[in-house]
Amino acid sequence: MRPDMFDELCPSSLSPIRFGDKWAGMVLRVLEHGPRRFSELRVPLHGVTAKVLTQSLRGLERDGLISRTVYAESAPHVEYRLTPLGRSMLVPMAAACAWVExxxxxxxxxxxAYENAERLDRAG
Structure with a gap:
């Protein structure tokens, strides 16, 4: 998993198509290659706060796109993984990413152009 996978200049950040909230599509992409712990999700999603990531994960779990497994071992931890429904989202997401590229x-x-027009409106 590349730490810069969702850099500021990543095409996914420009996508006008949203799957859930702003971060949901990126979470699904991070989970594409297997389960991840919360701290592992934060590496490529370095721009998201813990609170917002938690909200996004809860929404994805509620919608059946990811599952959350708690391991009550000597060092308890939680893993998130794609469900079959979540995995089915990867195909339309890939199409959306290709369109953005x-x-x-x-x-x-x-x-x-929009930002320049907004600046002119505010100045004028």
């Missing part, structure tokens, strides 16, 4: 420059240009 194809239209990356257009999206950036549109956002920049």
């Amino acid at each position: 194809e239209h990356w420059e257009e999206l950036l240009d549109a956002r920049e």
Whole structure:
């Protein structure tokens, strides 16, 4: 798992398509290759707070996209993994990511134009 997988310039951060909340799609992508502990999720999702990540995980669990397993061992821990329903989301997410990559420059240009217009409106 690459620590920079969701860098600020990652196409997924520009996607106008949201699966759940802002972080849900990224959580699903991190879990694509197997179960992860909460602390392991925070590495590639370095921009999310613990509170917001917890809320996102709860929403994904509520919707049946991930499962949460508590291991009551000498060092208790929790793991999150994709359910079959969650795994089925990876195909449409890959299509959305491919679309964003194809239209990356257009999206950036549109956002920049919008922000410039907003600045002019506020100044004028």
